[in-house]
Amino acid sequence: MSSDTDARPAPVKAAIETTHLSRQFGKLTAVDSLDLSVPPGTLFGLLGPNGAGKSTLIKMLITLLPPTSGTATVAGCDIRRQAVAVRRRIGYVPQLLSADGALTGRENLELFAKLYGIPRRERAQRIDQVLTVMKLEEVAHTLVQRYSGGMIRRLEIGQSLLHEPRVLFLDEPTVGLDPLARQAVWERLHALRDTHGITLFMTTHDMEEADKLCEAVAIMNRGRVVAMGAPDELKARVRSGASLGDVFAHFSGESLEQEGDYRGIRGTRRTASRLG
Amino acid sequence: MAYEERAEPQAAWAEASPIVAFWRQTMAVAAAELHKLRRDPWELLTRAVQPALWLLIFGEVFARVHGITAGGISYLSFLAPGVLAQSTLFIAIFYGIIVIWERDLGILQKLLVTPAARSALVLGKGLSASVRGLAQALIVYVLAAVIRVPLHFGIASIIGVFVFVSLGAVLFSTFSLTIACLLKTRERFMGIGQVLTMPLFFASNAIYPLALMPKWLRAVAAVNPLTYLVDALRTLMVGKVPGAFSLGVDFGVLTLLTIAMVMLASRLYPKVVS
Numbered sequence: 001m002s003s004d005t006d007a008r009p010a011p012v013k014a015a016i017e018t019t020h021l022s023r024q025f026g027k028l029t030a031v032d033s034l035d036l037s038v039p040p041g042t043l044f045g046l047l048g049p050n051g052a053g054k055s056t057l058i059k060m061l062i063t064l065l066p067p068t069s070g071t072a073t074v075a076g077c078d079i080r081r082q083a084v085a086v087r088r089r090i091g092y093v094p095q096l097l098s099a100d101g102a103l104t105g106r107e108n109l110e111l112f113a114k115l116y117g118i119p120r121r122e123r124a125q126r127i128d129q130v131l132t133v134m135k136l137e138e139v140a141h142t143l144v145q146r147y148s149g150g151m152i153r154r155l156e157i158g159q160s161l162l163h164e165p166r167v168l169f170l171d172e173p174t175v176g177l178d179p180l181a182r183q184a185v186w187e188r189l190h191a192l193r194d195t196h197g198i199t200l201f202m203t204t205h206d207m208e209e210a211d212k213l214c215e216a217v218a219i220m221n222r223g224r225v226v227a228m229g230a231p232d233e234l235k236a237r238v239r240s241g242a243s244l245g246d247v248f249a250h251f252s253g254e255s256l257e258q259e260g261d262y263r264g265i266r267g268t269r270r271t272a273s274r275l276g
Numbered sequence: 277m278a279y280e281e282r283a284e285p286q287a288a289w290a291e292a293s294p295i296v297a298f299w300r301q302t303m304a305v306a307a308a309e310l311h312k313l314r315r316d317p318w319e320l321l322t323r324a325v326q327p328a329l330w331l332l333i334f335g336e337v338f339a340r341v342h343g344i345t346a347g348g349i350s351y352l353s354f355l356a357p358g359v360l361a362q363s364t365l366f367i368a369i370f371y372g373i374i375v376i377w378e379r380d381l382g383i384l385q386k387l388l389v390t391p392a393a394r395s396a397l398v399l400g401k402g403l404s405a406s407v408r409g410l411a412q413a414l415i416v417y418v419l420a421a422v423i424r425v426p427l428h429f430g431i432a433s434i435i436g437v438f439v440f441v442s443l444g445a446v447l448f449s450t451f452s453l454t455i456a457c458l459l460k461t462r463e464r465f466m467g468i469g470q471v472l473t474m475p476l477f478f479a480s481n482a483i484y485p486l487a488l489m490p491k492w493l494r495a496v497a498a499v500n501p502l503t504y505l506v507d508a509l510r511t512l513m514v515g516k517v518p519g520a521f522s523l524g525v526d527f528g529v530l531t532l533l534t535i536a537m538v539m540l541a542s543r544l545y546p547k548v549v550s
Binding site: 059062065092100114160 | 292297300301303304305307308311312315316380381382383385386387388389390391392546549550
């Protein structure tokens, strides 16, 4: 277990690198021998329909689910052997509502600052900083259950930034947000990348949004990456005037079904109604 | 930009020893729970109803049935520690639903992605259950004083009672968390919660002495942790009744079980989200 505590990461060129990463649930292969490399400081989008394996992949990368075979490094640390070191270096914003509504914004931030081991002398300052950056100073002492959806999302992103992670994982960060709140969230994310050089790894099934905002995307289908690259580059490979939806159809040989399964729909709607 | 170019902020935070870090994480979780409790004191007040009914109605009636107690103490004195232990159990046994609730929301996923020890996340929840247990202890003392039940009101015995109530609350709440981690859904959990409480309660010395039980039930009571909690509270609140264990035995049994439960729950905790 000693290697699991806080081993220094080996110098690497990739923020995320997976090697033959696989995960099976019984007979179902959710992630199938995946090789993926994300350069540091990239705004990276993982696209694909519900059930493509996006959530399983992200759960493995954030150390919530062990792979069946293969491995990956995140911020230079091995997800299997250095899970705690990985957790110190990443932030995670789940798709579901993850701020505690019965606490104030500030109390939510305090809890996470303590869990990340930020020393008392720095804690207040970091929390103030996050509140400012996320434009939440005025509601810092308001219970989160009175926040709007956009404010909750900004708080959740703030919670995951207190410890200055190298890689930030976001699961469908703009689901259920109105266009204005959506834009505000994206502005924050872009600013973070530009000022801190943080790597942003997000899943989305909104191809249009990914097209506009991500610098690189990987398109997943049935546990495999079917295409990877800059959105413009991928579209050009299909035909001029193609959309990312066309790219998906071209490389996977299937048309894109946005409906998803019962569970996926339920999850999305539940999040939407909570945030709404 | 490769990673070695950046400073290592994490290195500075690792200065605390693992034990200090564990304790801070535990207190962070407990503090957050206490913020919630402070805003919703109604929860504590409604919890006072049950012990009041047991003492004022059940207790008053059964005090008229002679021969139920042992050692020449009044039935109400005998019952008061039992009611306290029982309400500690009832508060803690449904506590595990919080893990299902937080999983459904997404809070748990985010907690598990922090470097905090899983056992600290579990123990923090357990300690907040123990604060609720202490509120029950206060209520039982107040009720007993009002209806003039003779109890030991000395500082030492009250401190002892608080220690045992806290221990019992952590034990039963982490037991509850363990069950919740295994069952994973609210519906199944609520069902089993009901199934567990009554046998634990009736197969204990909470409302009648072990000596009155048939032999097989006495054997069940001997492995029921609630028996040891009642036993300790009774010794502290009314004095040693015949057949009681020593406080050391009670403390040892409850502590060992609590440690085992915290370890078990923290192993199962991450499985709830995978």
